[in-house]
Amino acid sequence: MNGVQSSHNRIFTETSLYGYINGGAELYLEYGFDTLIVAEMVVDGSDIKLEVYRMKDPEAAFGIFSVSRFRCNAGEKITEHICRSAYQLQLCKGPYYISIINDTGSEADQHRSAALAGLLIENIVEPSFDPERYYAEGVDEETMRGAVLVRGPLGIFNGIPVLSDRLGSTVDFSALMITNGQDTVASLLFDSEQSARQFLGECKLAGSLKTDAIVSDSTISVISPNHIIITF
Numbered sequence: 001m002n003g004v005q006s007s008h009n010r011i012f013t014e015t016s017l018y019g020y021i022n023g024g025a026e027l028y029l030e031y032g033f034d035t036l037i038v039a040e041m042v043v044d045g046s047d048i049k050l051e052v053y054r055m056k057d058p059e060a061a062f063g064i065f066s067v068s069r070f071r072c073n074a075g076e077k078i079t080e081h082i083c084r085s086a087y088q089l090q091l092c093k094g095p096y097y098i099s100i101i102n103d104t105g106s107e108a109d110q111h112r113s114a115a116l117a118g119l120l121i122e123n124i125v126e127p128s129f130d131p132e133r134y135y136a137e138g139v140d141e142e143t144m145r146g147a148v149l150v151r152g153p154l155g156i157f158n159g160i161p162v163l164s165d166r167l168g169s170t171v172d173f174s175a176l177m178i179t180n181g182q183d184t185v186a187s188l189l190f191d192s193e194q195s196a197r198q199f200l201g202e203c204k205l206a207g208s209l210k211t212d213a214i215v216s217d218s219t220i221s222v223i224s225p226n227h228i229i230i231t232f
Contacts, residue, residue, distance in 0.1 A: 003044040003112070012036040030152040031063045032056030034095070043116075046102060046109050050116065053097040059174060062129035063149035065092040067159040068099070072145070078114065079121050080128040081144070089113040094126025134176040134187035148177045160184065163232070166218075170199055184232045193225040200228070 010020075014033055017025040025033075032055055039050040055061040062081060069083035069090050082091040086105035091098050100116055102109035131139040131147065139147065148159035150167075151174050157164050160177055167175070167186070172195040175188040190196040203220060219231040 005042040005045070007039050007041045009040075010038045012038070027067070027154045027158060028053065028055075028064060030154045032060040032151070043112050044108075046104065046112060048109070048112060048116065049099075049101045051099040051101075052120070053099075055095050055097060057095055058092075058126065058129040059149060060151070061092040061095050061097045063151060063155060063174075064097045065090060066148045067150070067155055068097075076114070078118055082117075084110070084114075086110065089117055091117060091121070093121055093124045093128050096120075096124055096126075131176055134189065135178075139176075139178060143178050143180075146179055150175050150177065166232070169202070171195065173199070180231075186230045186232070188228045188230065190226040190228070196226045196228060 012020050013035060014029065017028060017033060017036060020036065020038065021028070034054040034056055036054070037050075037052045039052075041048045041050065053061070053064065055064065065081055065083070071085055072083035073085055075082075075084045079091050079093050081093070082089070084090075087102055089100040089110075098117065098120060100113040102113055129149075131144065148155075150156045150159050152171070153164065153167075153169070156167050163177075163184070163186070170188070172191040173188050175186050177184060177186045179185070188196075188199070190199065200220075200222075221229045221231075223229055
């Protein structure tokens with residue numbers, strides 16, 4: 001990248017991540033973390049910090065992105081999943097979640113962050129996360145801006161804390177949560193049929209594998225033996 005005057009790079013693995021994210025490493029590990037590269041750069045006199053998280057798969061990368069993005073502004077869509085603010089640019093593509101932070105929030109530093117992001121995106125050949133596995137009919141772009149993917153209680157607490165009491169004890173699953181009008185819809189994919197049956201058993205629906213059922217104010221639809229959709 002043109003204008004880079006200096007760069008201090010560090011690499012963190014699964015065992016050393018705690019040394020960089022004190023108290024927050026567990027969330028990344030819950031999703032499926034591989035490696036983190038941190039580059040603290042001076043670009044044209046401006047301080048830029050780049051964090052490149054390689055996760056286990058695109059779902060894990062989107063999951064971390066979905067619970068980390070905050071108050072995204074409009075701007076050029078240089079990749080499918082991106083969030084911009086004055087001081088930070090976040091994106092995910094393939095198995096990578098990327099955060100670029102500048103110190104000033106100036107327009108010039110925002111352009112530098114976008115240029116750096118563009119270079120990184122060009123070198124990621126893996127496809128972005130596709131929600132079709134969770135919702136066969138697809139999810140529109142506007143809905144995806146608020147979608148949250150979780151893989152355990154920490155993701156639920158960070159992404160949709162109001163559902164912690166309902167889903168916090170669920171294990172061996174991934175869930176993509178979206179809003180549909182006034183409803184929250186959670187599409188859960190379980191690692192095994194046994195895990196799905198255990199979840200239904202806790203909902204007292206172990207025998208309801210072919211029809212929709214209503215529990216309290218929630219509707220549970222069994223799509224397949226390991227795929228369940230809940231509407232809250």
